[in-house]
Amino acid sequence: xxxxxxxxxxxxxxxxxxxxxxxxxxxxxxxxxxxxxxxxxxxxxxxxxxxxxxxxxxxxxxxxxxxxxxxxxxxxxx
Amino acid sequence: xxxxxxxxxxxxxxxxxxxxxxxxxxxxxxxxxxxxxxxxxxxxxxxxxxxxxxxxxxxxxxxxxxxxxxxxxxxxxxxxxxxxxxxxxxxxxxxxxxxxxxxxxxxxxxxxxxxxxxxxxxxxxxxxxxxxxxxxxxxxxx
Numbered sequence: 001x002x003x004x005x006x007x008x009x010x011x012x013x014x015x016x017x018x019x020x021x022x023x024x025x026x027x028x029x030x031x032x033x034x035x036x037x038x039x040x041x042x043x044x045x046x047x048x049x050x051x052x053x054x055x056x057x058x059x060x061x062x063x064x065x066x067x068x069x070x071x072x073x074x075x076x077x078x
Numbered sequence: 079x080x081x082x083x084x085x086x087x088x089x090x091x092x093x094x095x096x097x098x099x100x101x102x103x104x105x106x107x108x109x110x111x112x113x114x115x116x117x118x119x120x121x122x123x124x125x126x127x128x129x130x131x132x133x134x135x136x137x138x139x140x141x142x143x144x145x146x147x148x149x150x151x152x153x154x155x156x157x158x159x160x161x162x163x164x165x166x167x168x169x170x171x172x173x174x175x176x177x178x179x180x181x182x183x184x185x186x187x188x189x190x191x192x193x194x195x196x197x198x199x200x201x202x203x204x205x206x207x208x209x210x211x212x213x214x215x216x217x218x219x220x
Binding site: 002003005006007008009012013016019020023027029037038039042043046049050056057060061063064 | 084089128135139
């Protein structure tokens with residue numbers, strides 16, 4: 001149950017990373033065509049890192065959960 | 079087990095990222111001092127706060143899940159909560175000797191003193207008055 005709550009937090013963090021990447025353009029502090037501001041560069045790096053980190057964590061979480069399910073299935077058959 | 083560990087590490091890193099986002103406008107100089115917050119500051123600060131809080135929740139959840147897993151595997155032994163012993167009931171103090179018992183106890187002593195005084199009166203025939211003759215003197219005159 002607690003691990004599922006943590007997985008939910010990872011999903012929210014993934015969405016937060018997506019927002020960070022989109023924020024400079026959505027809020028409007030990065031003019032179109034202009035050179036990227038420091039804040040934009042920061043948001044893109046932090047948001048991109050957050051997306052990648054949470055994505056990897058979620059993939060590992062899903063893979064390990066599936067492996068455990070498969071192991072339980074084998075035990076049930078034997 | 080491995081998924082919980084990976085989740086805990088990712089959540090902890092997200093907490094750090096959130097804290098960085100909260101201070102980034104000042105660190106990068108996009109927020110002028112003594113001025114109202116710009117759009118950049120508002121966006122980054124509140125996003126960072128949300129990321130830090132959600133990351134903290136995730137890290138705590140994964141840490142508790144790891145702890146439960148270790149308890150189930152027997153790697154961590156949960157100490158049973160020590161039950162506080164109830165305070166011993168102190169027996170009531172024995173009742174003090176009543177005045178009647180005390181009188182009965184002292185009666186032989188009083189009687190012996192009275193007999194001793196009578197004997198002194200009969201033998202010497204003198205009446206000792208207060209302050210005139212000491213008891214030591216009476217005993218020496220015997």
